[in-house]
Each structure stands twice: as structure tokens, then as C-alpha cells.
Amino acid sequence: MVATTQDIKGERPPPKDGGASTRARVMRTAVAVVLCAGIAFLGNRSSLPLAYGVDLVFGSVGVMLAVLLAGPIAAVAAGIAGGLATIAHWAHPYAAMILAAEAVVVVLLYRRGLRNVVLGDLIFWAMIGVPAILLVHRGLLGGGWDTTLLIALKGTINGAFNALLAVLIASGLAMSARARTVLRLRPPELTHIVFAVTLAALLVSGAVPLIDTAAGVRRLQENHLAERLHDQARQIGRQIPDGRPITDERLQRLLDAAGFSRWEGAAVIGPGGRILAQSGRVASVREEGGVLETVLPDMAIWLPADASAAVDRWRQGRYQITNLISGTPGVSVLVIEHAAAPIVERFQAERSDMIYFVADLFLIGLLLAWAASRVITGPLVRLKTAATTLNTKIARGEKPDLPASNIEEYRALTATIEEMAARLSESFQEVTSARADLERQVRARTAELGRFKSTLDQTRDGVFMFDAERFRFFYVNEGAIHHIGYDRPALLGMNAYTINPGMSRASFRDMVAPLIRGEQPWLLFETHHRHRLGRLIPVEMFLQYVPDDPMEEATDARTAGDGDAPQEGPTGRFVAIVRDLSERRRVERMQAEFISTVSHELRTPVTALVGALKLLESGALKQKPEKAEHLVKLANRNGERLHALVNDLLDLEKLSAGKMRFDFQVHALADLVPPAVESARALGAERGISVGLDDAIPDIRLLVDAGRFDQVLGNLLSNAIKFSSTNGRVTLSIAPREGMVRIAVADHGPGIPESFRARIFEKFAQADSSDRRQTGGTGLGLAISRDIVERMGGSIDFETVEDPNDGSDRETGTTFHFDLPVWGGDAMNDDEQTAHLARSEAARTHGPVLLVEPESPLAARITRALDHAGQETIWVTTAVDALAELLRNPEIRAMAFNVDTPDATWPDLLATFSQRQGAYATRLIPFARDPSDENGLMLVTDRFVHWVARPPGNGDLGEIARQRDGAGLTAGARILRATADPSAEQDFLAKLGSLGDVSVVTSLSAARAHLTDGTPDIMILDLSLGRTRGTELLETLRAARPTVGLFLAVGEQDESHVRDTMRAALLAGGREIADLVSALDPNRSAHDKKKGAAE
Amino acid sequence: MSDLTTVMCVEDDPDLQDVIALALEDVGGLTVDVRGSGEAALAAVAAVSPDLILLDVMMPGMDGMATLQALRKMPTAADIPVVFMTAKVQPDEIAAYREAGAAGTLSKPFDPMTLADDLRRIYQRI
Secondary structure (H helix, E strand, O other), rough: OOOOOHHHOOOOOOOOOHHHHHHHHHHHHHHHHHHHHHHHHHHHHHHEEEEEOOEEEEEEHHHHHHHHHHHHHHHHHEEEEHHHHHHHOOOOOOHHHHHHHHHHHHHHHHHHOOOOOHHHHHHHHHHHHHHHHHHHHHHHHOOOOHHHHHHHHHHHHHHHHHHHHHHHHHHHHHHHHHHHHOOOOOOOOHHHHHHHHHHHHHHHHHHHHHHHHHHHHHHHHHHHHHHHHHHHHHHHHHHHOOOOOOOHHHHHHHHOOOOOOEEEEEEEEEEEHHHEHHHHHHHOHHHHEEEEEEOOOOEEEEEEOOOHHHHHHOOOOOOEEEOOOOOOOOEEEEEEEEHHHHHHHHHHHHHHHHHHHHHHHHHHHHHHHHHHHHHHHHHHHHHHHHHHHHHHHHHOOOOOOOOOEEEEHHHHHHHHHHHHHHHHHHHHHHHHHHHHHOOOHHHHHHHHHHHHHHHHHHHHOEEEEEEOOOOEEEEOOHHHHHHOOHHHHHHHHOOOOHHHOOOHHHHHHHHHHHOOOOOOEEEEEEEEEEOOOEEEEEEEEEEEEEOOOHHHHHHHHHHOOOOOOOOOOOOEEEEEEEEOOOHHHHHHHHHHHHHHHHHHHHHHHHHHHHHHHHHHHHHHOOOHHHHHHHHHHEEEEEEEHHHHHHHHHHHHHHHHOOOOOOOOEEEEEHHHHHHHHHHHHHHHOOOOOOOEEOOOOOEEEEEEEEHHHHHHHHHHHHHHOOOOHHHHHOEEEEEEEEEEEEEEEEEHHHHHHHHHHHOOOOOOOOOOOOHHHHHHOOHHHHHHHHHHHOOOEEEEEEEEOOOOOOOOOOOOOEEEEEEEEEEOOOOHHHHHHHHHHHHHHHHHHHHOOEEOOOHHHHHHHHHHHHHHHHOEEEEEOOOOHHHHHHHHOOOOOOOEEEEEOOOHHHHHHHHHHHHHHHHOOOOEEEEOOOEEEEEOOOOOOOOEEEEEEOOOOOOHHHHHHHHHHOOOOOOOEEEEEEOOOHHHHHHHHHHHHHEEEEEEEEHHHHHHHHHEEEEOOOEEEEEEEOOEEEEHHHHHHHHHHHHOOOEEEOHHHHHHHHHHHHHOOOOOOOOOOHHHHHOOOOOOOOOHHHHHHHH | OOOOEEEEEEOOOOOHHHHHHHHHHEEEEEEEEEEOOHHHHHHHHHHOOEEEEEEEEOOOOOOOHHHHHHHHHOOOOOOOEEEEEOOOOOOOHHHHHHOOOOOEEEEOOOOOOOOOHHHHHHHOOO
16 A cells, blocks of 8 residues: 555665754654644534434544555554544544554554555454444443444445545555655555556445435435424424414413323423423423534434433434414424434435445445456556566566556557567667677777787887886887896986987987977997896997877877976977897807808918919929928818818708708618718727727617718717827717617717807817817817708707816816707617517508697697597697607608798708608698688688788798798799789799799789680789789689699788788688598598699 | 027928928028917027027917017017018008017918018018
């Protein structure tokens, strides 16, 4: 129903100002008590007569209003106040007690959750009210059953009716926003309004006409009676003579003669109230203790004043009229009475019927009202309940749980809400996904910025940023910190000119002034910085001024404004990119030194050789044959020295340019070692130095170039001999381990000085160059050996013990050793060897796949997929590792490689692989990362799509040649060059001619015609051909792909992403890992394999 | 100035030592004192007291320049003219040698038949 203040109070947080709020509450309660009590009191003082002695009273309206609006205290107070009114009215306290009990019970029920006070009141009457009336009226007051039942029924109806009135009043109040604010109410619930209005409407439409009819009948009877009694009074009056006195006896006779019935009585009253004559009973004149009530303007009723029920008192009542008698002295008034009983009793049956009818009506009304409120508001209540979960359902994208209804309006409403919820849900999902998207973007952007900053932070070049006013650093990256030696906080407290010893603040300001004025875009110069530890660092400095963004400036001006004069001076920032030239200088110095050394090393033997020959030629020594003979030997020796030196230099050059060709063959170690040992023994024999082999040579094989192997081992052995003292001993030991074999050469020479160890493998790095003269070495042997060993998939190192100069007799000496991969894996015994051979046999069809992929997540996924297909995978991340693995492992039957593996030794890898291809039917599957799918890959044709920056230069020729060789194309390859401007690359085109037959086209259509009709092996396409894009040729290229062996795209540096697009467009065998696995399937025939790889 | 008779030759390469000695003694008729290093030259210069020192530039240990500077600080050797013999004969290098106090510079490879005459010419010019 309607919430009371108390109900709401519990839901509110306790107010801060407890005292004031308590006072206010007490005040409110007091006002409510007074108001409700007043209503109750007045309500019980006013009555609406239903029938003789049956009146509706309204005291409990106050009680019910108190229940609904003001709480239990006001309700009980109202009950008591209303009760007091009844005591005065009915002269007994029982009604008051019942009303008080009614207030208590209904308020308790209400607070227990029975919000419908009409029902609450009915419950009271059924349980307490009716029994109490039976007890009081039948028991205590001795009323008749009839009367008692009537009173009980009337009480019940009256109570429920009052409750209904209260509900209507309270609902009306609660519908006013203003009243709600004042009384702190919630809006009324529709259920209660429908219930109350329906019930009231039924009662009004049913009971009012009935009551009205009853009242009409009674009025008719009473009018009739009054008329009759007045007639009688007039007849009597006419018989009383005017102007003359009349005796009492005469009057008595007149009355007696009037013929009053037994119900009637009359009296003539003189002045002063003296009864002059009387006939029958005249209660109003004679009897004390009665009350006279007016029923009509000219008729009243006398009722006895006792404690019996009003109904009974009415039955004993007497209607009375009074007629003034004027003109006759001594006579004043004629009073005629008529007992009410015959009229009341005649009406009694009708009255009971009426009360029962009203009760029936009430009962039916209750049911109807209840049903109506359920039917009308039930769906609404269910909708309301459903609506409370609507939020979460919408948020979760679930269908809301809305009640079905048979009422069209509700059905439409439900449908509307459902649709609305669906749309809301949809847009909520959209918003949610948009927000998630946005968050993702923000995260990505943040991460990108983070990566960007982290990249800048980690850049090797020093990046400094400083303000233009004080030149104070505000950003320095790791490179800068590393470069200058100060930590970040220290640097951020420094100025740009303080790290440059040649600069002062003034000279620095002068230097950058043109930048700030915008006269120069940047400065690039070489200078020196002072490291924290004091040393000067040669640097190349790029300095740029970045003026403030005008927008930012405006903001700054606003914030900085505030009455101050605008700031003087520039507000932009400087960014300085500093490159440490120390390393470059060192390399330059080393190159100069190398050239100088080479020059010296070459000139020395040349000088000796030429000098000796000239001396001999001159004949100056003709008389001195022994000297001449010495000179001939000297010339010879220097000729050989020169030869060795030139050879070594050429080897070194070829190795460092990657041009030295290796003839890789499988050799037994037992075949490789003895020749070098024999040579060394011959060399050592001259100085009595023995060369011994510690162990038997193990039965293992290596995939090496035998000549190069001999060169390395020979070099180490001859070095050992050179640095051994006469009659010393050089020891060779061979130890296989973990798939590698270690070949070690030990001498007992002086050892290598600590200071020299780091440079031992550098060119011309002998500890003492006089050694060179003494030992006849070139100073290049170890540098060459290291390069050769690495190219054969191995490594080289040394251990040394130098004379500690501390008097200890520790044996000095040096051991150089190099490790090479063993062909066929771990060293093994005979049984294992046999098993291994069997496995190797099987591996020719089902050997492992070598996967070359730099990124581990993709590699892991490919490995898993291959594993799932029953194929073993060996994964390496670099081409160097792949090369080592290929050399070591004869079982590798196929290689899948990411063509973007950033490794310089690709050509070697491909060459090695193709060398093995014939013997082991290995398969080559190139793939690339899919640019459109982070985790995807695509098989590409091994006729790669390569990238060349515009304009192609002679530097690209080598790459083109290498790729051409890698793709197995012949020297007579047909090359198609599409470029808009061939004149710009005359030189390149001429040189390109040495790689094959070159056709040059200048338009897209010509290129297309060539691709369709001709069969070029290599296509070098410029991405912009006049106004057309070279990419438009992709479709044609795709069709011509089987014949176009190598495709190079030419464009600006920043277009290199197009390469990925082109690769994707020309992809060969699908873009799934499964495609790769399928291409590597060992059960496909060799012919299919080739096709599979190409397609 | 008297004629050139005694030359100290400082050269680390033994074969070149032989060629120079032959060229100066057998062809040029000079007395030659051969030393294998700058240090050895410094140790012997007082005793040998040569008229001229022929000094190799690139040598292990003390190189030619260092040896020259050390000689200039020796009272007994400060005035002995020094001629550099080197493969490094870029113009700026020659200037550097002259600045260091070299009397002349001979380039490698040299002609053994004229070596003694070249030295004599330089010696006379001083």
C-alpha cells in the first residue's frame, strides 16, 4: 500500500546531524498523532444514518490513515481518540476498546507486510471485532441476537469501509508529488489503487441506491406519521375555544375523545410546563432521562437514555410533535407522541436485508477488486520484476525474461520492451566491443609508443634532447648514457655545452643561433665530447632545432600569461644525435695500418729479392762465389716468402668476401690427419722437433674440404714447431665429443703473452714481428685458419701457459684446437655404427627436416605440426647454425627455410644444400611470414620476390647473380627489365648484360606482352612505370610464374612493404602450416616434390 | 767534411741485412756495422762511432723514429747523420722524417748498386 515514514527510514543512511533529525522526527510524529487523532475523534462524532439506530461512523478512517501515513504511535493514538468520542456518544467504553484494538491489530499486520489495510481490517473484525461485539452486546449489555449480529455486521462493514476510504485518501495524497515530499511517501502502487477504486466503485454503485431507497422509505413513513399527528393536533386544536379559558377536565375530555391508538399518547401543557391533560403515554414530557432528537423539521423522536444499543433504544423511542396553542389562556402546547416501535419493527426486516446485502456486496466487491487488481496490475508487477534484471540481461546479451499476458496492451508493451531490450543489448554489445576495441587500440598505441621509446632508448647512437633556453638536457637515451659515461640523473642536470670541452655557453649559443632563426635546417659536424672519466671521444654530431608546435605554444602562452610579460627567447627543443666515431676511427686506423703492414710485409722480401738479384746481375760478387751462392739462396727464400704471403693474402681476401669455394666431401679423419703430420714432421726434423700423435685416430668422418683441412692443421702444426725450442716436442691429439671432434696441437713454447691473447686471430698479429722473420710465417695463418674452420661449421680456440716470471718451474706452452662437426653425429662403436647406417638408410626417405626460422613461436607451431605428421624436425634460428647442422647431419632430407632469415651466409647455405641435393634427394621448401597474418606463413616460390632499392646499382648485380645461382638459373638467363627511364641506369643495364640476355621495356603493356609471349627467367620490375603501378602486373606474373625464375621489385626504400604484398600475391603453395607439412611429406615422389615446392 | 767510411746499418730483416752489407761493403767499399734492432744500435753506437746511420723505419720494438729520437739525446751520437730506409715514402711521411731530423730518406726496394753512392751524396750534402 503506502509506505510510512518508518518504512523509509530504515532504508536511509543515518543522517549526520543526529540531534536535529531526531527532533524533526519527534515533531513530525507529534503532528501526525494530533492530526490522525483529530480525524478519528471528529470521524466518530459524525455519522451517516443507515437505518433506525444504525449509523456509519468514520473514526477508524483516522486510524487507518495513521497506519498508512504516520506509523503505529499515531494509529494507536487515533484509536484512543476515536474511542473517547464513542464513550460520549454511546455511554459505554466497549466501542472505544474495540477501536483501539483495531488500530493495534491493523498496524501490526501492516508492519508485518499486509499492506492492504482493508484486508487487514477484515481480518481484525473476523478474528477479534465480531467476537468482541458478541461478547459485549449479547453478554454484557444483554442485547438480542438479532441486534447483536446486526451490530457486529455493521461494525465490520463500517471498519472495512473506513479502511477503504483511508486507502483512497492516502493514495490520492501519495499521487501528489508535493504531498509525497512533505509526508515522505513513495508513489502508490497501482495494485492498491485498482483494488481500492474497484471496491469503492462497487460499493458506491451497489450500496448507495439501496441506502438511499431505505432512507427514502423511512422519510416517507416519518412524513406520513408527522402529517397524521399534526392533523390530529389540529383537530384537537380546533375544539379548544379561542379567547376563553378552558378547564383541565374539558381538555382531558377532548384528549380522551380524540381516539388515540395504543401506540399514541398526547398531552396538553400549560405555561411553565405544567401538564394540563394527558392521554396515553407521553414519554417526552413525563419521563426523565430521555433525549429528544429532531428527525424532521416538525417532528422529533424521544429516545430513552440508557446504555443499550442504539437499535434497541430506537425501538423504544417515541416520535413526537408539538403544536403551539395560541389564543386560549392557560394553554400553551399540545404534544402528541407515537411509539417508534411499529415503524421500526416494520422496517427491521428490510434493514437486516439491507445490511446483509451490503455485506454481500462488500464480499463480492473484495473478490472482484482483488481479481481486477491482479488481472490489471499482475503483468505490470511481473514486468516490474523482470525489469529489475533487465540491466544485467542486456549487459550479458541475454533475452530478457518478460511475462506473457493475454491483455493486448501488456502484450504490446512486453513486445516493445523486448525489442527495445534487444536493440539496447545490441547497441550495448556494440558499445562494449567498441570500448574493448578502443581499449585495445589504446593499449596497442601505448605499447607502440612504449616500443618506440624503448627503441629510441636503446638506440646505439646517443640521442640527447635539450631546451633552447638553457640548453639543459631533458631526455637522454641509453646510447647517450653509455657514450658519455654519466648516469641519467646526472646528465639531466647538465647542459649541452658542458660535455663539449671546446664549447662555452656563449659559443654554443652562437653556434645554434642560425638553427633557432631557421636559417639552417640542421648542423652536422665532427667534434669531441669529454667522457666522465676524462677521455675525449671523437663524435659526429647531428643537431636539429624543433620549434614548438603553434598549438602548444598558444596553450603555454595562456598558462604562462597571467600578467607576466611574454617569455623572452626561444621555447623549442634541440635534438642531437651523436655518433661515437671512436670505433670508426679505430677501424680506419686499422685499415690504414693493415695497408701499411701489407705494404711493408710485401716490400721487405721484394727488397731483399730484388737487391740480391741486382747484386748478382752486376757481377760485383764474381770473385766471391760463396757470397753469390748465399745471395741466390737468399733470393730464393724471399721469393718463396713472397709467394706464401701473396697466397695468404689472396686466401684471406677470398674468405672475407665469401668467395672462397669449398669442395665439401665426406672424408675419414684417418685420411685427413696423416698428410699434415708428415709435412710437419719434415719441417720439425730440421730443428730436431718431434711431432707426435697422442691417440689412435678415431674412425669418424667429416664433411670438409680436404685441402682446407690440411691448410688449417698444417698451419697449427707449423706454428707449434716454430714456437718450440730446438729438440722440443709438438703433440697432436684428437678427441671426439658430442657430435664434434676436437683436434688439438700442443707445443711447449714460451706461451702467448696475456696482452696479446685477444688479438691472436687478427691479421699480422704475431706477438713480435721479428718472429715472422725468424719463423718465416706470414702472420696471416691463424686468421685464415679461423675463417676456414668457421666456414666448415666449426670453431677454433687456444689455451696457453706463459712463463709467469716468478721463478716457478711451471711448464709453458700453447695448445691450439679446432672443433668440427662429425659426419653422422656422435662417435659410436661398431654396433651403433651399423644401427646408425641403417637409420641413415631409412633417413634417405624419412630423415629429419631442418627448419630455419628466426622466430620461436612460428617455429614451435611448425615443429608441432610436423611432429603430428610423424616427421622429425631440427630447428635452427640462423643460416650459420643451419649450415653447421647440414654439415653435421647426413640424415636431413629436407629443409624448410624462412627466406627472411637475416643472415649473411644464405648463399653458402643454399650452395651447401644444393651440393647435397643429388646424393640425398633433399628437398628445399622456402616460406615467408604471411604479412596479413601475424602467426601465418606462406609457401613462396624459391624464385624469390626480392627487393632492390631504386635506382638499382652495380651493388645489386652481385645479389642478382647470387640469387640467380641459388635459383639454379643458367648464365644465359633471359632478363626482363621494366623501367620508365632506362637512360638513368645505362651503366647498370650494361653490367646486367654480363648476367644474361637483357630486354628492356618501358611500359606496363610492353612488360605484360613480354611476360605473356616470352619466357624471361628473371624479371626486374620497377614499381612505378610512368603513371602506372608495377603491381598491376601481379596477375600476369602469377600466370607466368612457372617461367619467371627470379623476380625483383625495384622501388623506394620505404616501399619495401610492397615486397610482402608481392610475395603474398605470388605465393606458391598455400598459406597454411598444413601446406608446409604437406610439401615436406616424405612420401611424395621427388618429381612431385619439385612441383610442390614450386607451386 | 771528411769522406764517408763507416756506416751503421739498423735493419731487423736478416736477409736485408745481408743485401745491404754486400751492397755497401762489396759494391760501395764502406765499412758496415749491422745491428738488428734500434736497441742494439743504441747500445753499440758509441763504440762503433759511425759516420752515418742507415735506419730502417718499421722494426719491432723501437722503431726508426724512436731510435732516432734516442740517438739525438745521446751526446756521442747526437750529431751522427741518420738516413731512413723505408717502404713508407708518402710525401707527408718524408716530411715527417725530415722534421724528426733525418738527413735523408731512401725507399725500399733500393738499388744495391747505387746505395753507397746515394749515402755518400747525402753525407756530402750535409
